[in-house]
Amino acid sequence: MSALAHKDEDRIPCKWCGTPTQMLGTKMCDGCWELETRIQSQPDLARRILDDLESESQVTELMTEVSQEWLDELAKVKQQRDDNRAKINRLNGELVRQRRSALEQYDRLIERFDRLREAVKALGDQYK
Numbered sequence: 001m002s003a004l005a006h007k008d009e010d011r012i013p014c015k016w017c018g019t020p021t022q023m024l025g026t027k028m029c030d031g032c033w034e035l036e037t038r039i040q041s042q043p044d045l046a047r048r049i050l051d052d053l054e055s056e057s058q059v060t061e062l063m064t065e066v067s068q069e070w071l072d073e074l075a076k077v078k079q080q081r082d083d084n085r086a087k088i089n090r091l092n093g094e095l096v097r098q099r100r101s102a103l104e105q106y107d108r109l110i111e112r113f114d115r116l117r118e119a120v121k122a123l124g125d126q127y128k
């Protein structure tokens with residue numbers, strides 16, 4: 001138990017990733033030591049893999065960008081649709097009002113016509 005506590009005190013941060021390590025000589029954690037060793041043994045391959053991963057992430061970035069453009073475009077189309085709906089609703093309301101007003105005018109005309117007919121009839125009766 002005291003040996004473990006002693007080990008904890010001897011730890012230093014890994015020079016690559018900062019993970020506490022007991023490897024005072026290499027100053028690397030096991031993972032970083034393994035990675036560095038593999039890279040050093042095949043640096044060209046390591047570079048090709050890194051380049052490939054980087055271009056892959058660039059493609060992902062591009063796709064994200066394109067998706068964002070599509071989302072923006074979609075949002076615009078939706079906004080346009082909502083605007084059009086609101087316009088249609090307004091026009092419908094206006095149409096209903098105009099039709100009601102036309103019907104009222106029509107009713108008034110019929111009333112006047114009826115009164116006129118009554119008047120003509122009364123006049124006719126007078127000259128019988």
Ligand SMILES: [Zn+2]
Nearest residue numbers: 014017029032
């Ligand atoms: Zn490390």
